[in-house]
Amino acid sequence: MLKMQNLSVQLGGLLQRKAKLLEDISCEIAQRQLVGVIGPNGAGKSTLLKSVAGIQAFTGSVRFFDKDLAKLPVAARARQLAYLPQAEVPAWQLSVRDLVSIGRLPWRGEAEDKSVARVAAAMDKTDSAALAERTVDTLSGGELKRVQVARLLASSAPLLVADEPIAALDLAHQWQVMELLRREARAGRTLLVAIHDLALAARFCDRLLLLDRGRLHGFGTPQQILNEENLANVFGVDAALRNIDGVPVLMHRGLRSV
Numbered sequence: 001m002l003k004m005q006n007l008s009v010q011l012g013g014l015l016q017r018k019a020k021l022l023e024d025i026s027c028e029i030a031q032r033q034l035v036g037v038i039g040p041n042g043a044g045k046s047t048l049l050k051s052v053a054g055i056q057a058f059t060g061s062v063r064f065f066d067k068d069l070a071k072l073p074v075a076a077r078a079r080q081l082a083y084l085p086q087a088e089v090p091a092w093q094l095s096v097r098d099l100v101s102i103g104r105l106p107w108r109g110e111a112e113d114k115s116v117a118r119v120a121a122a123m124d125k126t127d128s129a130a131l132a133e134r135t136v137d138t139l140s141g142g143e144l145k146r147v148q149v150a151r152l153l154a155s156s157a158p159l160l161v162a163d164e165p166i167a168a169l170d171l172a173h174q175w176q177v178m179e180l181l182r183r184e185a186r187a188g189r190t191l192l193v194a195i196h197d198l199a200l201a202a203r204f205c206d207r208l209l210l211l212d213r214g215r216l217h218g219f220g221t222p223q224q225i226l227n228e229e230n231l232a233n234v235f236g237v238d239a240a241l242r243n244i245d246g247v248p249v250l251m252h253r254g255l256r257s258v
């Protein structure tokens with residue numbers, strides 16, 4: 001289980017203006033769940049994910065199965081969680097296969113064949129096997145994103161943290177990646193995924209964590225979180241919600257504010 005307690009992020013030193021990016025986020029996420037982190041631009045989604053991933057300083061605690069993630073040595077933490085940043089542009093002319101293999105680095109002492117098999121499986125699942133020998137700097141934005149998702153999936157970490165993993169993907173690949181992430185949850189992993197597409201979040205996520213200006217506005221099932229009040233008050237849109245096959249579907253009426 002992933003447990004955040006009073007997680008806060010504040011920027012600025014003694015003489016600088018202080019900015020609260022996250023304020024007292026407390027939330028418990030069960031194992032085997034795909035959790036969508038939603039909220040408008042600037043709500044704090046990336047900051048939350050970076051805090052959980054251990055690359056953003058914060059106060060409070062983030063525990064995963066009773067391990068305080070921030071206190072784990074880096075190598076041990078890398079075996080607990082894999083992280084996909086929002087915008088990651090590889091600086092080297094790595095091959096796709098080598099970039100996906102980076103997901104295996106925390107297990108580099110292990111038998112070679114298992115890593116090779118996991119890398120191949122991750123490329124297959126994300127439709128990136130045909131790109132294996134290309135260098136990553138030649139890929140389109142969507143192809144690169146799929147390869148980066150493959151790197152995440154190649155990891156054996158039980159906690160996956162992904163910042164907008166379906167941004168830049170076409171419709172079919174968005175569905176494919178969401179299906180893959182849900183399957184990883186069903187297989188036992190816990191996933192925390194920032195996502196802007198509320199329709200896909202409603203369709204695939206087990207729980208939604210709604211942030212508004214650095215605060216936790218709500219945590220619950222898509223049915224509980226995606227209501228007309230939250231859409232108006234948090235996202236500033238006037239929308240009607242219709243229930244189709246048990247999934248809330250948004251019908252936009254207009255903007256409340258921009």
Ligand SMILES: Nc1ncnc2c1ncn2[C@@H]1O[C@H](COP(=O)(O)OP(=O)(O)OP(=O)(O)O)[C@@H](O)[C@H]1O
Nearest residue numbers: 011019021039040041042043044045046047048086
């Ligand atoms: N280093 C920083 N200095 C000042 N402000 C920052 C810094 N990092 C983040 N912020 C601010 O913190 C807020 C939250 O940023 P964050 O990237 O977490 O938002 P987000 O919800 O992921 O947004 P988006 O949907 O646009 O990706 C934003 O207003 C951002 O400008």
